[in-house]
Amino acid sequence: MTSSPALGVSGLTVRYGDTTAVDSLDLSIPAGQTVALLGPNGAGKSTVVNAVLGLVPTAAGTVEVLGGRPRDAVRAGAVGAMLQHGGLPSEARVGEVLDLVRRSFPAPWPLEDLVATAGIEGLLARPVEALSGGQRQRVLLAVALAGAPPLLLLDEPTSAMDVEGRRSFWTTMRGLAARGHTIVFATHHLDEADAVADRVVVIADGRLVADGSAAQIKTGTAARTISFTAADDDPLDVLPGVTALDRRGDTVTLTTGDPETTLRALLVEGRRLPDLEVRGASLEDAVLSLTRPIGADR
Incomplete structure (x- = not known):
């Protein structure tokens, strides 16, 4: 028997007024894959991520996460997300934020392992306002992982990181993939996609225009x-x-x-x-x- 994909999108269409942001998109991602969503600004990448999280209404099509509805998967802690415009509560310390988020899930990621995996050792007592851009992204990763989600969605996750921070972040992602997590990320850093992704999905004008390994995408040009x-x-x-x-x-x-x-x-x-x-x-x-x-x- 074939198990359900981690993420299944069929005929997905999302409109903002008269503008079609995603146009009849089909996408199936098996569990354990690391998939890069690529395309120019306005291609529809972030809209796809938001639709998978149940954050935007769909005009047509279906989205299944781990065989069920997106909102059910999110509520169960089965999906973790780092969004472009994600934030952290002010006037709080990192440890307090993680404690609050972990209490929301029935089986949260053990704190010591979560801190080590996200690379935020030494930051638990630090005020959120005192974090650097790269540290903030690392804390947002810890928040996304707090429920021990099998599916992780990342939208421009390394945008505030320097070269060393990016390298360290993707080392962490490889470790998560080795543990069996499914990782879907949108990025403008194509070197990251080339180095990390098992599969590259190219979106243009809301449509899927290419789907394969990085080597296959390059060979087809x-x-x-x-x-x-x-x-x-x-x-x-x-x-x-x-x-x-x-x-x-x-x-x-x-x-x-x-x-x-x-x-x-x-x-x-x-x-x-x-x-x-x-x-x-x-x-x-x-x-x-x-x-x-x-x-x-x-």
């Missing part, structure tokens, strides 16, 4: 980049196959849909190409290619 050192006055953007040109100092990077034809054109008349490098598409290249025809932000 025909564009390649060719970089080398060249003089500023070289008219390289007119070469066959070239769709974009980027100059940084004396280094030129060409994006091309036909690298063989572009290289042949570059080599005509004995042109030298010092520091030549040809690369396949990065995840950023692939997502930009998939989402370029996007309308106005929502």
Whole structure:
């Protein structure tokens, strides 16, 4: 017998007035996967997360969390969430906040392990107002984990963190995934998605436009980049196959849909190409290619 997915979305449509933020979205996420939701601002990523949490009304479709209604899963502590605009109560200490939240669940995450997992050792006695941006995100993670949820939803979770904080945060996420937690996160840091996610879901204009591993998403993009050192006055953007040109100092990077034809054109008349490098598409290249025809932000 096949068990229910951790998250099942079928025909999900969400509208804000005359604007369709999510348009007939289908998505099934098995338990234990780490899934990145990618796309430009206004693509509908945050709306999907809010719909899964039961925070926005849906115009059509269904959402099932662990085989049941989202609100039931949230009330049972089966879903933890870090939202973009999440906050902490003022005039309280971190330990007081965690104690209040943990009391809301029938089987809360043991405090000592919760503190270690979220990486907030030494912060329990600290006033919420005295937290740095990265520390605040770590405390919000502890709040999200307080009910020991099998499903964790993260919306831009590392937005206030420095490089070291981001690295530490994703080490924590890998540990949670190894424990069997399902993790769904929306991010603009595509390097995080490439390094961490088992699966990448790309959303554009409220629709799912790509779904697969990061490697599959990159392989499905025909564009390649060719970089080398060249003089500023070289008219390289007119070469066959070239769709974009980027100059940084004396280094030129060409994006091309036909690298063989572009290289042949570059080599005509004995042109030298010092520091030549040809690369396949990065995840950023692939997502930009998939989402370029996007309308106005929502």
